[in-house]
Amino acid sequence: MKVTKIFSIITILFITIFAFGSLKASAASLDLSEQQKLKYYKQYKEIVEEINSGNPNATLELVPFEEYKSEDYVELSEFKKYATERASVNFVDTSESESGIQPRSIAYGTKTKSVNSNGAIATITVKGSFETQYESYYQRQMFTRINSITSSTSIGSWSQTDYIPSLIDGGRTYSILVGGKLTINSLTSNHNVSVQFYCDSKGSIS
Numbered sequence: 001m002k003v004t005k006i007f008s009i010i011t012i013l014f015i016t017i018f019a020f021g022s023l024k025a026s027a028a029s030l031d032l033s034e035q036q037k038l039k040y041y042k043q044y045k046e047i048v049e050e051i052n053s054g055n056p057n058a059t060l061e062l063v064p065f066e067e068y069k070s071e072d073y074v075e076l077s078e079f080k081k082y083a084t085e086r087a088s089v090n091f092v093d094t095s096e097s098e099s100g101i102q103p104r105s106i107a108y109g110t111k112t113k114s115v116n117s118n119g120a121i122a123t124i125t126v127k128g129s130f131e132t133q134y135e136s137y138y139q140r141q142m143f144t145r146i147n148s149i150t151s152s153t154s155i156g157s158w159s160q161t162d163y164i165p166s167l168i169d170g171g172r173t174y175s176i177l178v179g180g181k182l183t184i185n186s187l188t189s190n191h192n193v194s195v196q197f198y199c200d201s202k203g204s205i206s
Contacts, residue, residue, distance in 0.1 A: 029070070178192070
């Protein structure tokens with residue numbers, strides 16, 4: 001009698017665990033009609049565009065609707081979560097220093113400067129791509145080079161002409177003078193925009 005009771009309890013537990021596991025698996029992906037898939041796909045596209053516009057270094061894009069796998073359809077909140085994580089993925093060398101800091105990596109930074117032109121505020125956005133290197137003597141990351149410097153304006157048009165970098169603060173800061181032509185209200189003016197990018201001990205740029 002006692003053995004039968006224990007067996008019944010184990011059976012119930014097994015059924016419960018199996019049912020819960022199946023529920024979790026089915027919750028990961030959605031069973032949708034073609035019309036529903038198209039609706040979700042459009043919403044995914046809006047999320048991708050939102051992430052890309054909010055992150056200057058993000059280059060996310062969806063595969064064509066015809067190639068989108070059925071098992072990849074998930075709830076919008078889940079899609080947004082992993083799409084946001086994917087946008088910030090940084091590929092670096094596999095090896096690591098003893099401290100866990102990557103010895104070499106590519107990092108990005110963004111700075112903005114504003115100017116008032118006839119009551120209109122033009123914001124110049126400067127984006128930088130940099131390489132950093134772990135320096136064991138200082139036990140931190142340092143700048144090693146600039147990959148690219150690009151800039152744009154929030155209104156009117158901006159044409160970048162050049163940039164002059166200066167590595168200061170023992171290799172922790174890049175001071176950069178970005179030259180360009182700004183056209184607003186049918187007038188073009190030459191400007192030199194001064195920005196600074198700082199590399200912290202882990203290689204993040206601010």
